[in-house]
Amino acid sequence: MDDRLIQGRLSTALQACTDxxxxxxxxxxxxxxxRRFVRxxxxxxxxxxxxxxxxxxxxxxxxxxxRNAGGDNPPSVLDLACGAGRxxxxxxxxxxxxxxxxxxxxxxxxAVEKANRRLGGEIGFVEADIExxxxxxxxxxxxxxxxxxxxxxxxxLAVLIRRYLDFLTGGGLLVLELPGQLPDPEMSYRKPGEHxxxxxxxxxxxxxxxEVDSAARLTCDRYAVLTEAEDRVTVYTNWRLFYPADWIAQxxxxxxxxxxxxxxxxPDWCVISNSPGNQKQSAxxxxx
Ligand SMILES: C[S@@+](CC[C@H](N)C(=O)[O-])C[C@H]1O[C@@H](n2cnc3c(N)ncnc32)[C@H](O)[C@@H]1O
Numbered sequence: 329m330d331d332r333l334i335q336g337r338l339s340t341a342l343q344a345c346t347d348x349x350x351x352x353x354x355x356x357x358x359x360x361x362x363r364r365f366v367r368x369x370x371x372x373x374x375x376x377x378x379x380x381x382x383x384x385x386x387x388x389x390x391x392x393x394x395r396n397a398g399g400d401n402p403p404s405v406l407d408l409a410c411g412a413g414r415x416x417x418x419x420x421x422x423x424x425x426x427x428x429x430x431x432x433x434x435x436x437x438x439a440v441e442k443a444n445r446r447l448g449g450e451i452g453f454v455e456a457d458i459e460x461x462x463x464x465x466x467x468x469x470x471x472x473x474x475x476x477x478x479x480x481x482x483x484x485l486a487v488l489i490r491r492y493l494d495f496l497t498g499g500g501l502l503v504l505e506l507p508g509q510l511p512d513p514e515m516s517y518r519k520p521g522e523h524x525x526x527x528x529x530x531x532x533x534x535x536x537x538x539e540v541d542s543a544a545r546l547t548c549d550r551y552a553v554l555t556e557a558e559d560r561v562t563v564y565t566n567w568r569l570f571y572p573a574d575w576i577a578q579x580x581x582x583x584x585x586x587x588x589x590x591x592x593x594x595p596d597w598c599v600i601s602n603s604p605g606n607q608k609q610s611a612x613x614x615x616x
Contacts, residue, residue, distance in 0.1 A: 395499025413439030
């Protein structure tokens with residue numbers, strides 16, 4: 329197919345797309361999308377890198393601010409939107425008792441496969457939507473990492489935060505990773521084979537446009553994908569809200585307290601406690 333013709337079809341589809349914010353989020357529950365997402369983001373892939381910096385950071389945070397009813401025992405951890413389990417498995421290696429939850433069946437299958445192969449410790453994975461999941465027990469640490477909170481509109485994120493604060497042990501901590509900077513607006517075109525595509529198993533051409541509303545901190549990535557086999561263009565829209573820490577603070581119930589853990593060249597983490605009096609130290613001392 330002629331490149332200019334393909335680009336013309338893709339940019340026409342992008343221009344015609346009128347999805348409002350969060351009308352069509354990434355289809356995390358779609359089996360094909362979820363399988364391809366695991367393939368391109370699993371721990372051996374370049375997208376995410378190794379989990380260790382995050383895992384040592386979370387254990388540092390726990391030892392500074394958490395209060396463990398079990399004395400010096402490692403914290404119990406609930407890893408929300410755990411993907412293929414890279415953090416959950418690394419935490420279980422350190423002795424934590426961990427449950428990972430993800431809506432993507434292929435991600436959970438991969439996590440279970442890796443955990444079976446490499447661990448003998450306490451770990452479990454659940455395929456569920458974190459917006460409705462009920463773990464039926466409490467955890468010392470609950471984490472939503474990889475900037476995933478930016479995929480939820482503010483009202484949903486506020487509900488999610490309140491929901492999981494209720495699943496914390498007394499003195500437990502909820503950790504939310506805030507994605508860093510707003511990206512730059514851009515337009516890019518990819519030919520078959522140029523990257524591992526999320527959108528099709530077969531050859532496809534893809535044009536992505538990123539629009540940024542700096543005032544609202546809202547980013548919209550639109551992907552127009554032409555699949556060779558079907559000769560059809562589909563547009564995927566992914567909205568993300570880049571929450572500053574003070575926006576997160578405004579979502580908290582009055583009984584919770586939040587500190588921000590900054591670390592050079594790593595994303596900020598909001599560390600939220602449901603029993604503020606128990607936090608041992610100021611946030612400024614940790615993770616720098
Ligand atoms: C960017 S990946 C991060 C995976 C993992 N935390 C990591 O760092 O490797 C996002 C994950 O969030 C999951 N996800 C998105 N929305 C979800 C929801 N509502 N409930 C559960 N999982 C969800 C996706 O299936 C995907 O595996």
